[in-house]
Amino acid sequence: MTAGLVVETREIDLGDDLLAYADPAGPLAWLRRGDGIVAVGPETARVVRVAAGAEMRAAALGRAWDAIRSSAVVDDPVRHPGTGLVAFAALVFDEGSSADSVLVVPRTVIGRHNGRTWITRIHDEGAAPAEDPAPTAFGPHWAGTLGPGAQTAQGYQSSVRAALAGIAEGRYGKVVLARDLVGTVPAGSDLRRLVRALSTEYPDTWAFAVDGLIGASPETLVTVQDGVVTARVLAGTTARGADAVTDARAAAGLADSPKDNDEHAFAVRSVVAALAPHTRALEADGGPFILELPNLFHLATDVRAELSDGASALDLAAALHPTAAVAGTPTDVAIAAIRELEPFDRGRYAGPVGWIDAHGNGEWAIALRCAQFGIGEGGSADPIRLTAYAGAGIVAGSDPEAELLETRVKFRPIVDALA
Numbered sequence: 132m133t134a135g136l137v138v139e140t141r142e143i144d145l146g147d148d149l150l151a152y153a154d155p156a157g158p159l160a161w162l163r164r165g166d167g168i169v170a171v172g173p174e175t176a177r178v179v180r181v182a183a184g185a186e187m188r189a190a191a192l193g194r195a196w197d198a199i200r201s202s203a204v205v206d207d208p209v210r211h212p213g214t215g216l217v218a219f220a221a222l223v224f225d226e227g228s229s230a231d232s233v234l235v236v237p238r239t240v241i242g243r244h245n246g247r248t249w250i251t252r253i254h255d256e257g258a259a260p261a262e263d264p265a266p267t268a269f270g271p272h273w274a275g276t277l278g279p280g281a282q283t284a285q286g287y288q289s290s291v292r293a294a295l296a297g298i299a300e301g302r303y304g305k306v307v308l309a310r311d312l313v314g315t316v317p318a319g320s321d322l323r324r325l326v327r328a329l330s331t332e333y334p335d336t337w338a339f340a341v342d343g344l345i346g347a348s349p350e351t352l353v354t355v356q357d358g359v360v361t362a363r364v365l366a367g368t369t370a371r372g373a374d375a376v377t378d379a380r381a382a383a384g385l386a387d388s389p390k391d392n393d394e395h396a397f398a399v400r401s402v403v404a405a406l407a408p409h410t411r412a413l414e415a416d417g418g419p420f421i422l423e424l425p426n427l428f429h430l431a432t433d434v435r436a437e438l439s440d441g442a443s444a445l446d447l448a449a450a451l452h453p454t455a456a457v458a459g460t461p462t463d464v465a466i467a468a469i470r471e472l473e474p475f476d477r478g479r480y481a482g483p484v485g486w487i488d489a490h491g492n493g494e495w496a497i498a499l500r501c502a503q504f505g506i507g508e509g510g511s512a513d514p515i516r517l518t519a520y521a522g523a524g525i526v527a528g529s530d531p532e533a534e535l536l537e538t539r540v541k542f543r544p545i546v547d548a549l550a
């Protein structure tokens with residue numbers, strides 16, 4: 132049996148940029164409008180990887196996390212969600228994926244919330260705590276390449292047509308189909324630059340970097356903060372207009388679109404049904420509102436509830452996944468259709484990504500607008516490979532070409548940041 136962890140959190144003064152402390156080659160970060168948590172450097176205290184197997188991977192990670200937290204000795208006078216013992220995690224979309232689900236406990240974490248900043252040092256019993264952290268200058272600017280992946284533009288439209296046939300036959304009501312782009316970034320690229328670009332350009336999203344999965348998701352899968360549960364459901368999308376008139380027309384068109392409202396309603400129902408057994412006083416906004424991002428508009432619904440059964444943020448993320456915003460309805464049939472119609476493994480795209488603390492608090496997003504970087508694959512002189520993903524919900528009335536264009540707009544955050 133391994134020794135337990137010793138954890139100590141203290142308030143400290145930090146500069147503005149938490150990312151400056153992260154590992155340039157493999158940043159571990161969760162940020163929104165400058166607040167969040169970041170691992171200092173590459174050192175970890177625990178890493179748990181779960182490959183495909185008999186057990187649900189979220190359950191295996193949950194058990195591993197329980198063992199880590201129950202044997203830890205924590206000294207945390209700051210007592211804020213995200214202080215004390217904390218882990219970052221990213222889970223695969225499909226249990227059958229060849230990618231691992233992963234949970235990482237860093238050796239040193241820094242965090243900021245509402246003007247308070249802290250440091251958490253985590254080490255094995257008997258080992259020395261980490262030194263004081265020092266920021267490192269960002270490496271040179273770099274640009275990546277990105278091209279077609281396993282699913283071509285033509286192939287994508289064929290898959291959408293096949294999904295429409297499945298809907299017409301009554302096999303499912305909605306299925307979310309994605310496509311992939313593959314590329315490289317130069318060896319030695321400072322990947323913190325990508326995280327910084329995404330969090331600056333898309334401030335209303337969760338910018339995340341966990342085990343090479345880097346992105347900026349607008350969709351909150353679930354947050355738990357001292358017994359309060361929230362989620363933000365997104366489904367139904369349109370590109371922004373080129374000027375004020377077309378922009379307003381695009382937003383109004385989305386709000387009035389029966390197809391997008393149907394697509395959205397599937398997603399809200401799936402979130403409410405998954406949260407209900409774990410919560411009370413569950414409230415979903417009356418109708419969707421328009422969430423404005425720099426590249427597109429989404430139909431959005433905020434959900435809020437009180438935790439009733441002590442479930443952790445990881446438990447709730449597992450209960451919610453996969454929502455109809457990334458799989459479809461009914462879930463199992465939609466997953467089967469995705470396996471049939473997408474010629475690639477989603478890995479952690481569209482899976483839960485976030486963090487959890489020892490009290491079960493956490494913030495989790497759906498891993499969207501992201502790419503998986505092959506950190507540590509190949510030699511240090513080899514370019515780093517990446518796969519980016521974007522998808523769209525298909526319901527009766529969807530148009531294959533419009534859905535293809537929608538995925539193009541959803542790729543924009545990653546494509547622009549790599550340019």
Ligand SMILES: C=C(O[C@H]1C=CC=C(C(=O)O)[C@@H]1O)C(=O)O
Nearest residue numbers: 365366367368456521522523524
């Ligand atoms: C599947 C994606 O987006 C989902 C989230 C928001 C809106 C969506 C839509 O309108 O289709 C998708 O359900 C993606 O960005 O890859």
